[in-house]
Amino acid sequence: MRRTLAGFLVVGATCAALLYLSADAGGQEIGPALPRTARAPADNPTTPAKVALGRLLFWDPILSGPRDVACATCHHPQFGYAENRDLSVGVTGVGLGHRRRFASRGDIPFVKRNSQTVLNVAFNGTDEAGGYDPAAAPMFWDVRARSLEAQALEPLKALEEMRGHTYAEEQAVDAVVARLDANAEYRRLFAAAFGGGGTATAANLGRALAAFQRSLVAADAPFDRYMRGDRGAMTDAQVRGMGRFERIGCIRCHKGPMFSDYQTHVLGVPDNPALPVSDAGAGDRGTGDRYAFRTASLRNLAFTAPYMHNGLFATLEDVLEFYDDVDSRRGRARTPNVSREALDPLLRQLRGVDEDDVELLAFLEALSDPAFDRTIPARVPSGLAVGGRIQ
Numbered sequence: 444m445r446r447t448l449a450g451f452l453v454v455g456a457t458c459a460a461l462l463y464l465s466a467d468a469g470g471q472e473i474g475p476a477l478p479r480t481a482r483a484p485a486d487n488p489t490t491p492a493k494v495a496l497g498r499l500l501f502w503d504p505i506l507s508g509p510r511d512v513a514c515a516t517c518h519h520p521q522f523g524y525a526e527n528r529d530l531s532v533g534v535t536g537v538g539l540g541h542r543r544r545f546a547s548r549g550d551i552p553f554v555k556r557n558s559q560t561v562l563n564v565a566f567n568g569t570d571e572a573g574g575y576d577p578a579a580a581p582m583f584w585d586v587r588a589r590s591l592e593a594q595a596l597e598p599l600k601a602l603e604e605m606r607g608h609t610y611a612e613e614q615a616v617d618a619v620v621a622r623l624d625a626n627a628e629y630r631r632l633f634a635a636a637f638g639g640g641g642t643a644t645a646a647n648l649g650r651a652l653a654a655f656q657r658s659l660v661a662a663d664a665p666f667d668r669y670m671r672g673d674r675g676a677m678t679d680a681q682v683r684g685m686g687r688f689e690r691i692g693c694i695r696c697h698k699g700p701m702f703s704d705y706q707t708h709v710l711g712v713p714d715n716p717a718l719p720v721s722d723a724g725a726g727d728r729g730t731g732d733r734y735a736f737r738t739a740s741l742r743n744l745a746f747t748a749p750y751m752h753n754g755l756f757a758t759l760e761d762v763l764e765f766y767d768d769v770d771s772r773r774g775r776a777r778t779p780n781v782s783r784e785a786l787d788p789l790l791r792q793l794r795g796v797d798e799d800d801v802e803l804l805a806f807l808e809a810l811s812d813p814a815f816d817r818t819i820p821a822r823v824p825s826g827l828a829v830g831g832r833i834q
């Protein structure tokens with residue numbers, strides 16, 4: 444009897460401690476600031492020659508089957524290296540951002556997801572202490588690739604992004620490498636970056652694109668300056684908003700200097716109606732068919748609307764309204780795809796979300812740094828339109 448009582452007391456005490464912790468957002472602390480430069484994997488140290496080559500490759504539509512789409516088409520500095528439209532339009536598209544559309548009614552579908560920014564992508568995977576491993580950095584909304592080097596070759600193979608019907612998926616990378624190898628200027632640039640007589644290879648194509656993207660760092664937001672000790676860098680409203688961000692519980696998933704735990708969670712964001720619904724259900728069921736998606740970084744949101752994996756929400760107010768709906772007070776799931784029980788427990792623990800929370804919105808603004816590299820090359824070695832058909 445006494446033993447049982449002692450056990451009860453221990454359990455009771457643990458529960459009280461847990462309650463206390465959860466009232467304090469799991470005891471999690473905000474920050475730290477981002478470092479000003481990013482580390483690279485051991486086998487791909489960043490050099491100026493690699494960054495210069497990577498920048499040209501990033502802007503050159505020679506990487507796409509029909510030579511009309513570049514990486515920059517969907518990751519453009521005008522939109523914080525993301526894209527100002529919900530779902531991307533790849534090959535056969537014309538225009539930039541919300542003006543972009545299919546030039547003809549072919550059979551190329553929308554890319555099924557919203558373009559992620561590549562600004563600060565060098566820090567993907569950063570934990571709460573600021574540690575990260577660039578060789579294993581999680582990539583994509585469903586974390587299906589690891590490292591920028593590995594990620595870089597994927598868009599070349601995707602039908603709706605860069606491949607089109609020009610070649611088969613298995614031949615895409617070799618075909619692009621052969622094009623680069625046939626270009627005297629690229630051979631010179633590959634020699635300058637990697638030696639080896641200037642032969643382009645798939646591995647070095649991935650390395651150059653990764654090195655360039657690692658140079659796209661925006662680590663001087665008001666929040667970063669505040670965390671480095673400049674207490675005047677954030678307004679009073681932003682500082683109060685930071686407190687709300689912790690107390691409401693946003694920090695349970697949006698943590699560390701990138702404001703992401705880099706885990707996937709079931710939030711129940713509704714489908715984008717533009718995606719065709721198959722017999723099996725919606726067009727995009729995320730990780731493990733559970734509608735789980737990776738926690739988005741909250742860096743540079745001022746430039747990267749619309750939001751969520753399918754770009755469904757045009758504004759941050761819309762995002763807060765969504766969280767307000769799933770907030771425990773109301774307990775509504777917004778989509779028939781996911782039951783309330785299947786929603787992430789950390790989501791169900793949110794307390795006090797309000798779509799008109801001006802202080803919380805002010806804090807989110809403090810996470811944007813407008814002073815990032817917006818350089819657009821004057822020309823690319825292929826002689827094709829810089830950035831693809833974006834005019």
Ligand code: HEC
Nearest residue numbers: 513514517531532533556557558559582583584595598604
């Ligand atoms: C047609 C538009 C389009 C093109 C072209 C494109 N991307 Fe993307 N990019 C996207 C979309 C959409 C996602 C999210 C895809 C997903 O999660 O399934 C993405 C994701 C990424 C990510 C992951 C970011 C993160 O935080 O996980 C990186 C890095 C990236 N792209 C780099 C590139 C590079 C390099 C190229 C050129 C070789 C390229 N992209 C070409 C649309 C595009």
Ligand code: HEC
Nearest residue numbers: 693696708712736737738739750751752762766787789790
């Ligand atoms: C359970 C973990 C979790 C909690 C708690 C959480 N988020 Fe999120 N957040 C996510 C995930 C996962 C996504 C991506 C979901 C998707 O696209 O389907 C996301 C996306 C976002 C986005 C969109 C960013 C973009 O670039 O598209 C914003 C803004 C955001 N969250 C803000 C917040 C705020 C503010 C709170 C607190 C009110 C909060 N989140 C609480 C996990 C969480």
